[in-house]
Amino acid sequence: xxxxxxxxxxxxxxxxxxxxxxxxxxxxxxxxxxxxxxxxxxxxxxxxxxxxxxxxxxxxxxxxxxxxxxxxxxxxxxxxxxxxxxxxxxxxxxxxxxxxxxxxxxxxxxxxxxxxxxxxxxxxxxxxxxxxxxxxxxxxxxxxxxxxxxxxxxxxxxxxxxxxxxxxxxxxxxxxxxxxxxxxxxxxxxxxxxxxxxxxxxxxxxxxxxxxxxxxxxxxxxxxxxxxxxxxxxxxxxxxxxxxxxxxxxxxxxxxxxxxxxxxxxxxxxxxxxxxxxxxxxxxxxxxxxxxxxxxxxxxxxxxxxxxxxxxxxxxxxxxxxxxxxxxxxxxxxxxxxxxxxxxxxxxxxxxxxxxxxxxxxxxxxx
Numbered sequence: 001x002x003x004x005x006x007x008x009x010x011x012x013x014x015x016x017x018x019x020x021x022x023x024x025x026x027x028x029x030x031x032x033x034x035x036x037x038x039x040x041x042x043x044x045x046x047x048x049x050x051x052x053x054x055x056x057x058x059x060x061x062x063x064x065x066x067x068x069x070x071x072x073x074x075x076x077x078x079x080x081x082x083x084x085x086x087x088x089x090x091x092x093x094x095x096x097x098x099x100x101x102x103x104x105x106x107x108x109x110x111x112x113x114x115x116x117x118x119x120x121x122x123x124x125x126x127x128x129x130x131x132x133x134x135x136x137x138x139x140x141x142x143x144x145x146x147x148x149x150x151x152x153x154x155x156x157x158x159x160x161x162x163x164x165x166x167x168x169x170x171x172x173x174x175x176x177x178x179x180x181x182x183x184x185x186x187x188x189x190x191x192x193x194x195x196x197x198x199x200x201x202x203x204x205x206x207x208x209x210x211x212x213x214x215x216x217x218x219x220x221x222x223x224x225x226x227x228x229x230x231x232x233x234x235x236x237x238x239x240x241x242x243x244x245x246x247x248x249x250x251x252x253x254x255x256x257x258x259x260x261x262x263x264x265x266x267x268x269x270x271x272x273x274x275x276x277x278x279x280x281x282x283x284x285x286x287x288x289x290x291x292x293x294x295x296x297x298x299x300x301x302x303x304x305x306x307x308x309x310x311x312x313x314x315x316x317x318x319x320x321x322x323x324x325x326x327x328x329x330x331x332x333x334x335x336x337x338x339x340x341x342x343x344x345x346x347x348x349x350x351x352x353x354x355x356x357x358x359x360x361x362x363x364x365x366x367x
Contacts, residue, residue: 005039012036028158029302030126032264038256046259047168047266049213049249055079055240056106056182056216057233062087064098071100077237080104081216083182106182111147112136119151119186120346122299125162129269131291133169134282137273146170146177150214151186152205158265159205160258163212164249165265169273183214187224191350192333194322198222202236206243213249225324225333289342299347306349314353323357 013021024036035042057074059082061067071082081104086095092107099105115132123131132148148170152159163181170179185205190198202222209217219236221228252258276282285291314321334355335347 005037005041008037028155029298029305030124030158030265030268032158032261032268034157034261035257038260040256042260043256043263044260045263045266046254047164047262048253049164049167050253051167051181051213051215051249053210053214053217053244053248054081055237055244056081056083056218057237058083058085058218060085060087061090061095068098068100071103074237075100075103077234078241079237081106083108083216083218106147106180110143111149111182112141112143114149116149116151116184116186117344117346118295119153120188121295121344122188122302122347123295124298124302125158125265126268126272127295127298129162129166129169129265130272130276131282132166133173133269134273134276136170136173137277138281138283141174141177144178146174146179147182148180149182149184151188152183152209152212152214153186154189154201154204156204156208157257157261159208160212160252161261161265163209163214164258164262165269167213168262168266169269180216181214182216182218183209183212184218185209185220187346188348189350190222190224190348192225192324192354193350194324198224203239206240207247210243210247211249211252217244223324225329225331227330286342292342292344295344303349303352307352310350310353323354326358 009021012024016023021036026034028034057079059067059070061084074082083106084095085108086092092109096105113132113135115128118128118131128150132150136146148166150163150166152163163183167179167181170181185202189201199222202220205220206217217240219233219240221232221236223232226232276285279285279290282291285294333348334351335345337345
């Protein structure tokens with residue numbers, strides 16, 4: 001430990017007034033210790049990432065002229081990458097024939113892997129990485145590019161570490177293939193609160209995606225229960241573009257905390273991938289619902305931690321909190337149960353509190 005680091009530790013121990021320095025170390029849900037400060041000694045294996053994130057616009061294609069008009073509009077906003085979802089009445093081949101040739105496109109059925117389902121159902125970050133890499137190892141990929149979709153949440157520093165560890169493992173698994181990480185903000189941490197909470201959450205997730213090294217970032221409507229419109233999309237795309245112009249993943253290269261946490265995430269995911277292989281592989285685990293059970297366990301643990309924090313928040317702000325009511329929803333905000341036990345269901349952490357609040361509101365209305 002260098003002299004400056006020793007001085008910092010001595011200063012902390014003085015301020016602790018007899019308490020143990022170890023009391024400042026926080027262990028995350030990934031079982032990764034978060035230290036009060038980091039030094040070169042904590043960096044075991046640095047990994048530089050020089051990706052420059054760009055905005056990606058999702059488009060649903062059902063009509064040629066309307067699609068071309070929207071593409072032209074976004075092209076004027078300096079957007080050059082589009083994620084395309086095609087109406088069943090159309091085919092990818094016929095759509096490709098009339099798309100402008102000077103832009104980049106990815107069809108939603110072209111993802112090599114999509115780990116967003118795991119994240120939205122409550123999988124830990126290590127699980128998200130390990131399941132994604134295990135899929136690629138078991139399923140031979142013939143595409144020219146490794147297109148991977150990831151979901152990003154609000155735990156800023158750890159989300160950055162997740163993306164950087166994921167890129168490292170994917171690059172090791174397919175070293176000859178170009179890798180394209182496409183990130184979206186997950187709804188898992190969003191709420192029906194009438195406040196700036198959702199806006200702050202989404203912006204923090206955007207920043208994590210950029211600094212974590214996503215190649216492309218999709219816009220997210222903070223009011224997830226509202227249908228997206230052109231104005232809301234323009235606002236979010238302008239925000240992403242602004243972030244991408246001032247932030248990039250290379251800014252965090254060689255930063256002690258980022259390098260240390262990313263490597264911890266990398267090693268844990270690597271170890272878990274080996275365990276998955278020894279236990280029969282990810283496909284077998286999906287078929288026997290073992291994978292789903294693992295995710296459910298992690299989701300329950302995450303919900304318990306969140307409930308404790310949320311109860312304290314609601315108690316401290318009693319009488320000051322407003323919620324968006326049913327008449328203000330355009331999209332149903334709650335998860336729906338599936339009869340298939342093998343299906344992973346997306347669920348937001350705020351749901352139990354919102355449902356309870358809604359029931360209380362309905363009781364008052366009926367009195």
